[in-house]
Amino acid sequence: MASYKDRVTGDLDRWIGAGLIGADKRAAILATLPDARRLDAATSLAWLGGVLFGIAVITFVSANWDAIPRLPRFALLLATFLGFAGASAWTSQSRALVSNILLTVTALVFAAAIGLTSQIFDIAANPRNACYGAGLAALALAFAGRSTGAAAVGLIMIGLGDFVEHDWFIGGDNDAPWTLFAAPLGAFLALRWGSAPLAHLSALAIIYCFSWFAARTQADAAVFLFLSIGLAAMAAGARWLYTQDRPFAGVFYGWFAWAALAYFALADYLPLFGSGKPEVIPGSAHRLIWLAASGALLALGRFDRHLAVSAIAILSLIGAAFALMTDLGLNLVVAAGVFGLCAAVALIAGLILRGRAKAT
Amino acid sequence: MKIEAAPRIMIVAAVCALALIGVVVAEGAARAGGQEVLLPVQGVDPRALLSGHYVQIDLSETLAPSEHCPDQQEGWDWIALRPLGAGVYGVAGGAHSRDQTEQIGPLAVKGTFTCSAPTPPSKSDPTGENGAIQLKIGIDRFYIDQARAEHIAEVLRQAQAGKPAAYAIVSVGTDGQARLKGLKIDGRRLELNWF
Numbered sequence: 229m230a231s232y233k234d235r236v237t238g239d240l241d242r243w244i245g246a247g248l249i250g251a252d253k254r255a256a257i258l259a260t261l262p263d264a265r266r267l268d269a270a271t272s273l274a275w276l277g278g279v280l281f282g283i284a285v286i287t288f289v290s291a292n293w294d295a296i297p298r299l300p301r302f303a304l305l306l307a308t309f310l311g312f313a314g315a316s317a318w319t320s321q322s323r324a325l326v327s328n329i330l331l332t333v334t335a336l337v338f339a340a341a342i343g344l345t346s347q348i349f350d351i352a353a354n355p356r357n358a359c360y361g362a363g364l365a366a367l368a369l370a371f372a373g374r375s376t377g378a379a380a381v382g383l384i385m386i387g388l389g390d391f392v393e394h395d396w397f398i399g400g401d402n403d404a405p406w407t408l409f410a411a412p413l414g415a416f417l418a419l420r421w422g423s424a425p426l427a428h429l430s431a432l433a434i435i436y437c438f439s440w441f442a443a444r445t446q447a448d449a450a451v452f453l454f455l456s457i458g459l460a461a462m463a464a465g466a467r468w469l470y471t472q473d474r475p476f477a478g479v480f481y482g483w484f485a486w487a488a489l490a491y492f493a494l495a496d497y498l499p500l501f502g503s504g505k506p507e508v509i510p511g512s513a514h515r516l517i518w519l520a521a522s523g524a525l526l527a528l529g530r531f532d533r534h535l536a537v538s539a540i541a542i543l544s545l546i547g548a549a550f551a552l553m554t555d556l557g558l559n560l561v562v563a564a565g566v567f568g569l570c571a572a573v574a575l576i577a578g579l580i581l582r583g584r585a586k587a588t
Numbered sequence: 589m590k591i592e593a594a595p596r597i598m599i600v601a602a603v604c605a606l607a608l609i610g611v612v613v614a615e616g617a618a619r620a621g622g623q624e625v626l627l628p629v630q631g632v633d634p635r636a637l638l639s640g641h642y643v644q645i646d647l648s649e650t651l652a653p654s655e656h657c658p659d660q661q662e663g664w665d666w667i668a669l670r671p672l673g674a675g676v677y678g679v680a681g682g683a684h685s686r687d688q689t690e691q692i693g694p695l696a697v698k699g700t701f702t703c704s705a706p707t708p709p710s711k712s713d714p715t716g717e718n719g720a721i722q723l724k725i726g727i728d729r730f731y732i733d734q735a736r737a738e739h740i741a742e743v744l745r746q747a748q749a750g751k752p753a754a755y756a757i758v759s760v761g762t763d764g765q766a767r768l769k770g771l772k773i774d775g776r777r778l779e780l781n782w783f
Contacts, residue, residue: 302612306605313601317594331597338604345608347642347731350768350780351615354726365604372596 232473233261271325275377278329282312282336298348305341305348312337316373324374332377335366339385359389360406367413376423379414383429386410387436405440407433415480422475431483434462438487452495459488470532482536485525489544493518493551515555518548519570527577619767619780622759623695625669625677626772627723629754642731643740643771645756647723649678653716657703658682659692666764667701667723668693676755679703679721686764698764699725725766727756736778743773 237258244251296304316330339362345351346358363385370379390405414430417423438455445451463484469477496514522544529538552566591599630648651657658668660682666689670680679701680693689696706719732740743754757769757777770779 306608310601310605313597317597317601320593320597327593334601341608345612349612349615350731351611361607365600365607368600368604369597372600373593 233258236261274325275329278333279336282333301348302345305344309334309337309341313369316375320373327373328375328377331369331373331375332381335362335369335375335378335381338362338365338369339381355392356389359385359392363387363389363406363410367410370417374421376417376421376426379417379421379423380426380429383407383410383414383426383433387433390436405437407440408437411437418476418479419469419474424476424479427476427479428483431480435459435483435487438491442491449495452491456488456491456495459484459491463488467528467532470534478534478536481532481534482540485529485537486540489518489521489525489540492521493544493547512552512555515548515552516566516570518551519545519566520573522548523570523574527574615767618761618763618765619759619769622761622767624675624769625695625758625760626675626755627677627758629756629771642729643737644729645727645768645771647725647727647756649721649723651703651706651719651721653706653708653718655706655719657705657719658701658721661688665698665700667697667699667725669695669697669760679723695760696764697725697760697766699723699766725758727758727766727768730756730768730771730778732778740771740773740778 240249240254240257243249244254312330312334316327316334319330320327339359342358342362363382366378366382366385369375370377370382386406387410390407411430411433414426414433418427418430438459442448442451442455463481466477466480466484470481522541526538526541526545529535529541549567627647628649630646630650658679658681661684664682664684666683666686668680668683668689668691669677670693672678677695681689682701683689683692686696701721701723703721704719707713707717709716740754754774755772757772757779759767759769761767768780770777772778
């Protein structure tokens with residue numbers, strides 16, 4: 229997706245070409261706009277190197293270190309953790325990116341330290357609590373050092389804690405997943421700090437929360453429809469932020485739009501197991517709404533110049549068409565009628581929109 | 589008052605480190621203060637993973653053909669232990685609260701067990717078949733260096749062939765939590781310590 233500055237640059241060139249503004253103003257106007265943050269190859273390699281170094285440290289200290297007595301082993305763990313934290317603190321003023329990477333490694337080292345401490349002292353640790361503890365520590369470090377990487381580690385560890393020894397999807401657990409608080413927090417930080425990985429992670433975590441809710445309610449069709457509407461509303465909210473040029477709001481827009489369509493599509497196939505098929509919306513109407521929603525999303529994606537949303541809409545259209553053909557027993561005449569109707573609606577809507585655009 | 593990023597990071601890191609130390613000290617105190625019991629161990633093997641060497645512990649009690657599986661209440665998550673002699677304890681039953689567990693046996697520990705029922709002697713099988721109770725109390729491994737892990741595994745393989753058994757030395761705290769203190773192999777105690 230082109231950044232705001234890229235888009236203004238294009239517009240400026242057109243306006244200069246049309247004689248609307250002088251070419252001498254171009255540089256001055258562009259200088260008022262901040263450069264979009266791009267992850268260049270060197271930065272990507274620095275991130276990769278940092279994370280791999282963290283994993284190397286974890287592997288090294290976890291390897292067979294029988295020769296070291298218990299207390300020195302524990303001291304080594306703490307020293308490693310505090311060492312990375314200190315290095316991150318030291319670079320926090322002058323080199324924000326390095327500090328971010330170091331704090332991410334610090335969070336990973338602390339997660340490893342929890343597991344290794346229980347190994348050193350044979351503490352029968354609950355894996356779920358260990359993951360939650362590591363996740364909370366990572367989030368605290370993220371807040372302290374404004375580290376997007378540590379926040380991502382926190383979100384992953386809390387997500388792992390939710391999955392470890394839990395039976396939510398077969399109704400075996402009644403407690404709520406911690407992702408319920410971590411996912412919105414991650415989304416807030418992703419938007420506030422402008423982090424693409426955090427945006428993707430938290431969007432997926434939010435969708436996971438919706439799935440958890442659906443699983444708790446026996447994956448009922450009506451619930452899926454309700455959740456689909458909720459996700460569509462969230463996609464609309466993310467789209468509004470996207471149109472306000474809020475960095476990475478488009479990530480949420482794409483994921484929520486995808487999830488809304490997926491939930492809506494699934495609603496007509498529930499329950500997946502067992503007999504009976506309670507139809508909340510009659511099958512043919514469901515397919516028509518699915519087609520219409522996909523078409524509308526495609527138009528919106530094109531209008532917003534959001535490639536991912538457009539791609540999702542096209543895939544959804546294909547899915548809806550396939551479902552309709554299957555429903556109709558591959559009766560091509562009826563299918564042609566339905567597609568013709570949809571095409572007519574799309575054409576009329578397009579003509580109305582063009583008419584309005586000309587009028588303004 | 590605005591605190592700069594550097595001291596903020598160090599404060600959070602110090603709190604994390606102190607929390608970890610706190611867990612170690614609290615667990616050590618609880619381990620030392622709990623009631624010590626010996627639980628029979630079977631089916632172990634040494635492993636070498638990223639996390640280092642350990643001996644896998646299977647807390648398993650054999651039931652003679654004349655015995656039967658202990659009773660359990662519905663939705664239970666506490667185990668009642670009863671003394672069998674010489675510090676060794678066996679399973680008396682399962683209940684869903686500490687109070688009810690203590691009515692079944694003198695010592696309550698958090699956890700569950702599975703029981704494979706023994707087959708009593710019959711005309712076709714005059715000796716019957718042994719059954720087994722497997723405890724799940726959060727203790728499944730004992731970290732130790734490779735040489736000793738392999739020695740323990742060898743001893744336990746012989747124990748499975750009918751020689752003297754090995755025991756897990758377990759501390760049952762006032763919170764009902766079982767904590768591993770060590771292993772008793774061939775009458776020799778291998779205990780965890782700070783060094």
